Amino acid sequence: MIASTSKNSDKSSQSWFNFQLGRLTRQITTSPFASIIAVFILVAGIWGAKFVITWGLINASWSSQSLHECRAVAPDGACWAIIRERYNQFLFGFYPAGERIRPLIVFILLAIACLPLVFPNIRRKGFFLFLAAIFPFIAGFLIYGGWGLQSVSSNQIGGFLLTFMIGVSAIAFSLPLGILLALGRRSKMVAVSYLCTGFIELIRGVPLIAVLFIGSVLLNYFLPKGMNIDIMLRVIVVVVIFAAAYVAEVIRGSLIAIPRGQYEASIAMGFSYWQMMFFIILPQALRLSIPGLMNIFIGIFKDTTLVSIIGLFDPLGIINPIRSDPQWGGIVIEPYLFVAVIFFGFCFGMSRLSQRLERYLAKADRQAC
Amino acid sequence: MSESRSIGEQPFSIHMLFTDVRYRAQTLQFFILLVLAIFIWWVLSNAAANLAAVGKSFSFVFLSAPASYEISFSAIFFDAESTHLRAVAVGLINTILVALFACVTATVLGVIIGIGRLSKNPVIARSSAAYVEIVRNIPLLLILLVIYAVLINFLPSPREAEMLFGMVVSTNRGFSVPMLTLNWPLTVLTVSVLLLWFASFFVKTERESRIKPILYTLAITISLVLVALIVFAIRTESSAIGVSLPVLKGFNYFGGFTLPNSAIALWLALSLYHGSMIAENVRSGLQAVSPGQGEASWALGLNGRQAMGLIILPQAVPMIIPPLISQFLNIVKNSSLAIAVGYPDLTAILGGLTLAQTGREIECILLLIALYLLLSLIISAFINLYNARVAAWKTS
Numbered sequence: 001m002i003a004s005t006s007k008n009s010d011k012s013s014q015s016w017f018n019f020q021l022g023r024l025t026r027q028i029t030t031s032p033f034a035s036i037i038a039v040f041i042l043v044a045g046i047w048g049a050k051f052v053i054t055w056g057l058i059n060a061s062w063s064s065q066s067l068h069e070c071r072a073v074a075p076d077g078a079c080w081a082i083i084r085e086r087y088n089q090f091l092f093g094f095y096p097a098g099e100r101i102r103p104l105i106v107f108i109l110l111a112i113a114c115l116p117l118v119f120p121n122i123r124r125k126g127f128f129l130f131l132a133a134i135f136p137f138i139a140g141f142l143i144y145g146g147w148g149l150q151s152v153s154s155n156q157i158g159g160f161l162l163t164f165m166i167g168v169s170a171i172a173f174s175l176p177l178g179i180l181l182a183l184g185r186r187s188k189m190v191a192v193s194y195l196c197t198g199f200i201e202l203i204r205g206v207p208l209i210a211v212l213f214i215g216s217v218l219l220n221y222f223l224p225k226g227m228n229i230d231i232m233l234r235v236i237v238v239v240v241i242f243a244a245a246y247v248a249e250v251i252r253g254s255l256i257a258i259p260r261g262q263y264e265a266s267i268a269m270g271f272s273y274w275q276m277m278f279f280i281i282l283p284q285a286l287r288l289s290i291p292g293l294m295n296i297f298i299g300i301f302k303d304t305t306l307v308s309i310i311g312l313f314d315p316l317g318i319i320n321p322i323r324s325d326p327q328w329g330g331i332v333i334e335p336y337l338f339v340a341v342i343f344f345g346f347c348f349g350m351s352r353l354s355q356r357l358e359r360y361l362a363k364a365d366r367q368a369c
Numbered sequence: 370m371s372e373s374r375s376i377g378e379q380p381f382s383i384h385m386l387f388t389d390v391r392y393r394a395q396t397l398q399f400f401i402l403l404v405l406a407i408f409i410w411w412v413l414s415n416a417a418a419n420l421a422a423v424g425k426s427f428s429f430v431f432l433s434a435p436a437s438y439e440i441s442f443s444a445i446f447f448d449a450e451s452t453h454l455r456a457v458a459v460g461l462i463n464t465i466l467v468a469l470f471a472c473v474t475a476t477v478l479g480v481i482i483g484i485g486r487l488s489k490n491p492v493i494a495r496s497s498a499a500y501v502e503i504v505r506n507i508p509l510l511l512i513l514l515v516i517y518a519v520l521i522n523f524l525p526s527p528r529e530a531e532m533l534f535g536m537v538v539s540t541n542r543g544f545s546v547p548m549l550t551l552n553w554p555l556t557v558l559t560v561s562v563l564l565l566w567f568a569s570f571f572v573k574t575e576r577e578s579r580i581k582p583i584l585y586t587l588a589i590t591i592s593l594v595l596v597a598l599i600v601f602a603i604r605t606e607s608s609a610i611g612v613s614l615p616v617l618k619g620f621n622y623f624g625g626f627t628l629p630n631s632a633i634a635l636w637l638a639l640s641l642y643h644g645s646m647i648a649e650n651v652r653s654g655l656q657a658v659s660p661g662q663g664e665a666s667w668a669l670g671l672n673g674r675q676a677m678g679l680i681i682l683p684q685a686v687p688m689i690i691p692p693l694i695s696q697f698l699n700i701v702k703n704s705s706l707a708i709a710v711g712y713p714d715l716t717a718i719l720g721g722l723t724l725a726q727t728g729r730e731i732e733c734i735l736l737l738i739a740l741y742l743l744l745s746l747i748i749s750a751f752i753n754l755y756n757a758r759v760a761a762w763k764t765s
Contacts, residue, residue, distance in 0.1 A: 031490075031672075031673060031674075033674075034488060034489075034490045034493060035490070037490075037493060038490050038492035038493055041492055041493065041496050042492055045496065188394070189394050189397065189398050190398070191398040191401060191402055192397075192398060192401060195401070195405070202742065204745070205741060205742040205745035205746065206702070206738050206741045206742060206745070207702035207703065207705040207716070207741060208702075209705045209706065209708065209716055209720070210705065210716065210720065210734065210737050210738055210741060213720050213734050213737070214734060214738075217724075217730045217734065218730060218731060218734055220419070221415070221416045221419045221420070221730065221731060222412045222415055222416055223415055224415050224418075225415075225418060225419055225422060298506070302506075302507070302508040302509070303508070305508040305510045305511060306510060306706070308510070308709075309510075309706075309708055309709055316508075316510060316511060316514065319514075330522075332518045332519065332522045332523075333515070333518075333519070336511060336514065336515045336518070339511060340507050340511055340515075343506070343507055343508055343511065344503065344506045344507055347505075347506035347507070348502065348506045351506065
C-alpha cells in the first residue's frame with residue numbers, strides 16, 4: 001500500500017517534472033533570437049555560479065594570519081580570513097574593543113523599533129511608538145557614553161555603525177523637514193513658496209559630495225569663531241538637508257495627487273490650515289508617498305558611503321587602511337564583496353518591506369471601504 | 370449721529386496685522402524675510418570675521434594664477450603653468466565627456482534590460498530582473514571602487530602587457546589606442562561634417578516618424594567617439610596629418626590616445642548603475658502602454674519584434690523620456706564620484722587639487738556648486754522643452 005503510494009507520487013512527480021521541463025523548453029524556444037540569448041545566459045550563469053562556489057567556498061581560505069599565507073594555502077580561492085580578523089572594524093570602526101556591546105544593543109533596539117514595519121498587525125503599537133521616540137536619546141547615550149559609561153569620540157566611530165547613524169538620522173529628520181518644505185513650496189504666500197522652491201532646486205541641482213564638502217570644509221567658516229561642531233554632527237546636518245529636498249519633491253507630488261475636494265471639504269468644515277494638513281491631507285499624502293520615500297531612503301542609505309571621500313571611516317573608508325596594511329596589502333575583491341553583500345541585504349530588504357507595506361495599506365483601504 | 374459702517378470697513382488697527390486673514394499672510398512673510406536677512410547677515414559676518422582671523426580674503430583673482438599641478442587627462446592643452454581657470458575648464462570638459470559617454474551606454478543597457486525584463490522567455494526575464502535588483506541595491510561608490518581596483522590590480526603592467534595588432538594595448542595604467550593627428554583646418558572641417566551628418570540624422574528620423582533604437586544609439590555612440598577622439602587630437606603638438614601609435618618607452622606607453630583606468634572605471638560604473646535605473650524606467654513605460662495595443666498588433670500579424678519596434682516602443686517613448694533625462698541629470702551629478710578614483714573631473718579639480726593648492730575653500734566650493742547648478746539647469750531646460758513639445762503635440 002505504502003509502496004504503491006510512493007510509486008504513484010514518484011510517477012506524478014516525474015510527470016510534473018516532465019510538464020515543467022516541457023513548459024520551460026516551450027518558453028525558452030519562443031523565438032530563435034531569444035533562445036540563443038537565453039542559452040548563452042544559462043551557460044554563462046552556470047559557469048559563473050560554478051566559479052563563485054569554487055572560488056568563494058571550496059577553494060577559499062578561512063583562517064590565516066596574512067594575505068601571503070592565504071595565497072599559499074589557497075592559491076585559487078578567496079581569502080575570507082581578512083573578514084574574520086577585521087569584522088569588528090567593518091561593524092563598529094575603531095570603537096573601543098571592550099565597549100562594543102553598546103552599539104550592539106543599539107542595533108538590537110533599532111531592530112525591535114522597526115518590528116511594526118515588518119509585522120503591521122503587531123499588537124502593543126504604543127510600546128513600539130514609545131521605543132521609537134526615545135530611541136535617539138538611548139542610542140546617543142549608549143554610543144557616545146558619559147554619565148558613568150566610558151565616553152567615545154566621533155573619530156572612533158566607523159563601519160556600519162557610522163552608516164546607520166547617518167542613515168537613520170537622515171531618514172528620521174528629513175521627513176518632517178521635507179514635509180515642511182513641500183508645504184512651503186505649495187504655499188500661497190509668495191515669499192515662502194519662492195524660498196522653498198529655490199532651496200529645493202538648489203539642493204537637487206548639486207551632487208551630494210559638494211554638499212558634504214560644505215559640511216566638512218565651509219560650515220566652520222559660517223559659524224562664530226570658536227564654535228566647532230563635531231564632524232559627525234556636521235555631516236548628519238548636511239545629509240538631512242540634502243535628503244529633505246528630495247523628500248519634499250515626493251511629498252509635493254502626493255499633495256498634488258490628493259483630490260481638490262478633500263481640501264475644499266476641510267475648509268468647509270472650518271478647519272484651519274494646519275488642522276486641514278495634519279488631520280485630512282497629510283495622512284493621505286504620506287500613504288501615497290511610501291514607494292517614493294522608500295526609494296529615497298534606500299538611496300540615502302547607499303549614499304552614506306560618500307562620507308569615506310571626506311575622510312570618515314565608513315565600511316568603504318575602513319577598506320583603505322586594510323589595503324595599505326603590510327599583512328593584508330594587495331587584497332582586492334574580498335572586503336568589497338563583504339560590504340556589498342551587507343549593503344545589498346539591507347537595501348533589498350528595505351525595498352521588499354516597502355512593497356509589503358504598500359500591499360498591507362492597499363488591503364486596509366479595501367477593507368475600510 | 371454715529372457713522373454707519375458696513376462689515377469689513379473697520380478702521381485699520383495694528384493688531385489686525387496679526388489677526389485679520391487679509392493681512393496675516395503678509396505679516397508672516399515679512400517676518401520670515403526679516404529672519405532670513407538677519408540669518409544671512411549673521412552667516413556672512415561670521416565668514417568675514419573667520420576669514421580675517423586667518424588672513425584670507427574673498428576674491429576669485431586666484432583663478433588667473435598658475436595652477437602649478439599637472440592633470441593626467443585633459444581635452445585641451447594644460448600644463449603646470451596654465452591657470453586655475455583653465456584647470457576648471459579641463460574639469461568641466463572631463464565631467465561632460467564622461468557623463469555623455471555614460472548616458473549613451475547606460476541608455477543602451479537600460480533599454481535592453483528593460484525590454485528583457487518583460488520577455489516571455491523566463492531565462493531572459495529572470496536574469497534581467499536579477500541584474501536590476503543586484504545593481505541598484507549596491508552603492509555606486511562601491512561598484513566604482515571595485516571596478517577601479519580590478520583594473521589596476523589585475524591588468525598587466527605596461528612592460529608585461531601584450532599589444533593587440535601592434536596598435537591597441539590595455540595596461541594597469543590605461544587603455545591605449547592609435548590616434549589621428551590632424552591640423553586645425555582639417556579638424557574644423559571634420560567636426561562640421563560630423564555635426565551636419567548628426568543633424569541630418571535627426572531630420573531623417575522626424576520625416577520617417579519611426580524609431581530605430583539600435584541604429585539610433587549606434588550612430589550616437591560612433592559620432593561621440595569620433596568627436597571625442599578629434600577633440601583630443603587637437604592638443605597634439607604635431608601639425609602634420611598622420612597616425613600616432615602607442616609605443617612603450619621605459620615604464621609606460623606614450624603616443625596614441627590613452628584613456629586612464631580611472632576614466633574607464635567611472636564610465637563603466639555609471640553605465641552599469643544607471644543602466645539598471647533606466648531599465649526600470651523603460652519597463653514601467655512599456656507596461657504603461659495598454660495591453661490591447663500589443664494584442665492588436667499580434668492580431669494584425671506582426672511578430673514580436675515588429676510589434677515592439679513599430680507599435681509599443683513608439684508609444685512608450687514619450688513616457689520614458691522625462692525620467693530618462695532626469696537619470697542623465699543624476700549621471701552628471703554622480704560623475705562627481707570621480708574624486709574617489711582620481712579622474713580629474715570638476716569636483717576632483719575644484720574641490721580637490723585647486724582647493725588644496727590655494728586654500729580658498731569658500732571660493733572653490735561656491736564655484737563648484739555654481740557650475741553643477743548650471744549643468745542641472747541646462748538639463749532641466751531640456752526636460753521642460755520636451756514636455757512642452759509633447760503637450761503641444763497632444764493638443765494639436
